[in-house]
Amino acid sequence: MSKRILITGAAGFLGSHLCDRFIKEGYQVVAMDNLITGDIKNIEHLFPLKEFEYYHHDVSKFIHVPGNLDYILHFASPASPIDYLKIPIQTLKVGSLGTHNCLGLAKDKKARILVASTSEVYGDPAVHPQTEEYWGNVNPVGPRGVYDEAKRFQEAITMAYHTYHGVETRIVRIFNTYGPRMRLNDGRALPAFIGQALRGEDLTVFGDGSQTRSFCYVDDLIEGIYRLLLSDYAMPVNIGNPHEISLKDFAEEILKLTGASVKITYKPLPVDDPKQRQPDITKAKNILGWEPKTGRAEGLKKTYEYFKNLSSEEWYKLPKEFTKQK
Template sequence: MKQRKKVLITGAAGFLGSHLCDRFIKEDFHVIAMDNLITGRLKNIEHLFPLENFEFYNHDVSKFIHIPGELDYIMHFASPASPIDYLKIPIQTLKVGSLGIHNCLGLAKAKNATLMIASTSEVYGDPEVHPQTEEYWGNVNPIGPRGVYDEAKRFQEAMTMAYHTFHDVDTRIVRIFNTYGPRMRLNDGRVLPAFIGQALRGEDLTVFGDGSQTRSFCYVDDLVEGIYRLLNKKDYHQPVNIGNPDEISIGDFAEEIIKLTGTTQKVIYKDLPVNDPKQRQPDITKAIDLLGWTPKVDRASGLKITYDYFKSLSKDELEKTDHYNFDNFIIK
């Protein structure tokens, strides 16, 4: 009987990590899931617990990692990924992007495993180039409120490339743009779940700034497909953007959510947080040419699935909000 390949997925109980667990189980891997549950939820992966090719480690990757036996792949997806999270736990955010990646790279070197890191469009900061290509170096404020996340991801990329060039570790870097779908947390501060959560609770939708800033939303199944293809792309170690280039203003997006949810609430406007990017749109030329990948799920279809998921949540889950006070970070 052929032995299953083994993959370690850090941040496995989070939104993206849990969907990656599903995909690798579907591909008949032995999945080793790791999460310290600081932002992840066991509910996202509990359906996998009965499987003999799935195991879970409640562990912080910022500490030494020991995985017995052979290991083929490491997917380092552990990190707070929303403003609410990384503004509340800035030190942990920096640690998982520095100590965490160091531990994962050391493990990859020891096991001769391929390692992929989840980088982000936030490495581009508030971009002066539009759309953003992988060659753009970014416009990031290292000491601003978002710096703990942006710089953690930029350091993560640098460390990964250093291990590749100096130790010949087989690495991949995926730069992820705004992604949405089931298992997002309503209370994580990101624009899509924030809007849907407000609509479901009968609250006005809050737009920061004048609504002209843009985002490009990619459905999670499309993202996972792009990630899987990049992992299997041999001999390519440079960053690759994975995201949906269908750009929309936040103001127009709020109107889409109002139409989708049938809410009668209005849109209210508040000051824009410091260093909030004005534009976000991926150039996916590399993903198309290298991977033959383009997103397939249009925003209307993806939003319907996501909205149905949020509607299925219990009242307790719906009311469990964690609104973050941005007042200290607002340009007055």
């Protein structure tokens, strides 16, 4: 009998790719999303499949899934600055209440759960590259604190369920990832640059552009998550591409890729924006036998083709408006 897996945040960028991967691997996939930042179009191709079912639900509220569950992937959360700055309370609730509900479900179903943490737990790091043993440099009351601290709490409660209740848990710390199904308007560097190039606008770099990021192609990330879920390792693991690049150089790569005849403009750096971001993936290599395979040039070409083939209406689409959260 095939294994059954619940994926929260299933209509999001990463969640939808995880749905595809686990369907391909022969799993029964239960998808859950309240579509506050996800898009049903990301998973609508799966609706005709008998191996796929979808629940429109907010995991911050009590979760009920009938039947057995072997695994849970908890990927429900706003993940871009535009989103979590507009819906800070919802961001905190999905990281705390939502994670608590998912862990309770895992305990009840005797399922293994993997929670999606982030490199943002390291804050603006004083250690470079970032190893899993680094505790971070986070401002809990800054504008980014709602996301950073939600994820740090998420890791803490996950480990508590592991040690106190004996729940099988896994924690992945995800570094910057890109690929098809990203939103052009989500505020992160790669879709922002490509969106501006497609619209014929100047590319906006914040600060002097010397801050660095490390970009991992989505297929590589999904492979790392798959291996971590099926591993026997319960402590956090960095999954990302250690090839670091400055945002100024990255913007120039995007200009070359798109052929856009625009220039780079500079604006002040946002509060608490990390100056460096590079994963140490020694653990992923040693424990999972994993490292990224897709070079940035190849990944960017695939991503640009995806964005270029969207309708021009999508190029100009504004970010979602959110109602105030209680």
